[in-house]
Amino acid sequence: MYNTEQEKFFLQQSKLWIANDPEKDHLDELKQIIDYADWKYYVMDNPVLSDGEYDTLFKKLKQLESRYPELITADSPTQRVAKSLTQSFPTVNHLVPMLSLENSYDANDLIEWDRKCRELSGEQVIEYCVEPKFDGASISLLFEDDLLLRGATRGDGVQGDDITTNTRQIRSIPMGMAIGKKGISLLEVRGEVVLTKEKFKQYNERLIAEGIPLLANPRNAASGSLRIKDSTEVSKRGLDAFLYHISFWQTVNGERPYQTHYESLQLLHALGCKTSLKDAKLFQGITEVIDYCAEIESGRDALPYEIDGAVIKINRIDLQDKIGQTSHHPRWAMAYKFKARQASSKLLQVEYQVGRTGSVTPVAKIEPVSVGGVTVSSISLFNEEVVKEKNLMIGDTLLIERAGDVIPYVVKSFPELRTGIETPIIFPVNCPVCREVLYKPEAEAVWRCTNINCKAQVIERIIHFASKDAMDIRGLGDALVRKFYEQGFLNTIDGIYHIPFEQMKGLEGFGEKSILNLQQSIEKSKTQPLNRLIFALGIRYVGETTAKTLARSINHLHDLYDMSAEQLCQLEDIGGKVAGSLVDFFSHPDNRRLIESLELSGLQLQNMQNVHHEGGSLNGKTFLFTGTLTMKRSEAEALAEAAGGSILGSVSTKLNYLVVGEDAGSKLEKAKKLGTVIILTEEEFMRLIK
C-alpha cells in the first residue's frame, strides 16, 4: 500500500504540520497523512501518531476545509464524522446475491466435497485457498470511481439494508480506494464486520457502568451495532472489518483484474483494505487443507477476534466459474465449521455471590458439561432480570454457550422439557454472607448489600486489588486472600503491605520460599502505573478503560480529590454515573485514609507518563534498542527520532533510554551496571513517545 519512502515522508510531514499551520495547497497532503495514519492504526495495527497528534492534524484539516468548503471531497477523512440524527435504512439490491456457504463439520465432509469438485472440474488435483471464517456480521461494500458509494447488510442475500453512514464509522474500511489506477471502475466487495474480544470487553464494561445486562458475544454486538440509528454511537464501539471477497467488478478494458482468489485478496490488501491475507494459505489437494483447518481451530483462542470456522475456496477463478453454483450456495466454496461451543445441561441450584461493590449475583450451578473443550459447572446469571427474562427454574435443561475466552452464558432454557418437579428461583432478601437487608435502586437490575464491612465485600475488594489486571500481585490469589482473612493476617487493602509474615513461620503451606516470592511480588506491585492503581481501588463503574482515561488526565492521584462531576464528565467516555461514583469515592474519609496509607507504603501515586513529558518532548534524549521487538528495529528508531530523540550505537553514560525487547543480552546487563540508564519495555517506550 505504501512504500518505505512514502511512509517516511508522511511521518516527517505529519510532524511538520503538527508544528506549523498548513495552507490551502497542503490540504491534499494533510488528507493523505491522515489516511496513512488511519491505515497504520486500523488496518496494520501499528499506530504511528499519538492520539493527540492525530487530533491536531484532524483539527487542522477541518479548519482548512471550513475556510475552503469547495475543496471538501467525499473521501476526505472529515466526512467520516458521525451524525447523531436517527437514520433509516432503506432497502437496496446487491449487485450479486450474497449466497451463504455450505457447511462441513469433519474431514470426511471435506474429502467428499473435494471428490465432487474434481469430478465437476475434470482436474486431478485442485488448488484450494483456506482462510479463517470470521464470526461477525456480513456486509457488502460498493466502490465506484475510487469512492465508497454504499455499504449494506446481508439482509436476505438479495436485498440488504443501506447502512452507508454506519460503515463510514468503521475505520478499517477505506472511504476511497485507488481502484482507477488498477483500471477498475466499479467494485463490489464482501466482508465481515467484527468486534475484537478486547473491544467487546470494553463495551460490556460500559454496559456494566450503565447497569444494563451484558451482551453475550462479539457477534451479536457487531451485528447489533451495524443497525444502530445513531451513528455517533456506532463510532464509539470500535468495529473492525475484514474484506475477503470481490463479488463484482467492472474494468476499463473488460478484463478480470485477478485470476485467483488469492490474487483478489492481494489486490484488496494493496488497495488498503484489512484482509485475512496473513492467514490465507494455498494448498494442492484436500489433505493439507484438513490439517490447516485443524491448525486454525487450535489457534482460535489466541486470535484477537472470534472465528467460528475456516473457509475453503477453489483458488482458480476459471475453475470456480466452470463448476458454478446452486441456487443456495457456490459449489466452489465450503465453510468448515469448528466444533460447537454449545452444550445442554441441568440447572441444579442457584447460589448468590456478593461482589466487591456489594452486588449480589445469582450463579447457576449446573451438572458439569464440556463446552468447547472446557468443563463448565457454574455460570453467572448476572441479575434477577436475566433470570426472569430467560424463564429459568431449578431443574430446567439449559442451552449453554462458550465463545472463545468469553465467559460461558446461558442461551436459553427449554420449558417444553419440564416434568413438573421444577421449582422457581427465589431471590434472597438478605445478604447471604452478612444478613444485611438487600437494597435495589429503582432503575437498576442489581440487588446490593450496603454493609461496607460485609466480609464478602472486603475479601472481594482485596482479591480485586491484587488481581492480574489490577496490581498483579502474583501468588496472592482468591484462596490465599480468604485464608489470610480467616487467620486475621489481612482484612484491608492496605493491609497487603503490612502482612505479618514473621507470624507465619511454621504455618502449613508457607515455606520460606513461598513467603519470599509473595513478599517480592507485593514489593514489585508498588511500582505499578497509576492507571492500574486506580482500577485496583475497585471504584464502582470504573473499569480498566476508564482508569486509563483518568490516569492520563491527572498528574497525581490526589488531583481526583478535588475534581467535580462536571470536570470529570469532560473526560472521554465518562458519563454522569461514573463521575458521581468517583466524587463519592474520593470524598469519603475512609477511602482517603486508604490512599494515604498506600502512599506511605510507597505506592506510585504520581502519573509517571506525565512526568516524562515535562518539557513537552524528548528533544536531546538518546535511545538504544536491544533484543527482539514486536515492530521492526528501524521503525522503532524512526519513532524515537520523530519524537525528537536520537539513536546511539552502544551503552554509555550518554545513553538516556535503553528499550528492551525479548532475549536482550549484554547491553541490558551493561545498562543495569551503569545505573544511569532508564530501562524501558517496548510498551513503556510507546507510552513515552505518545
Ligand SMILES: [Zn+2]
Ligand atoms: Zn453483606
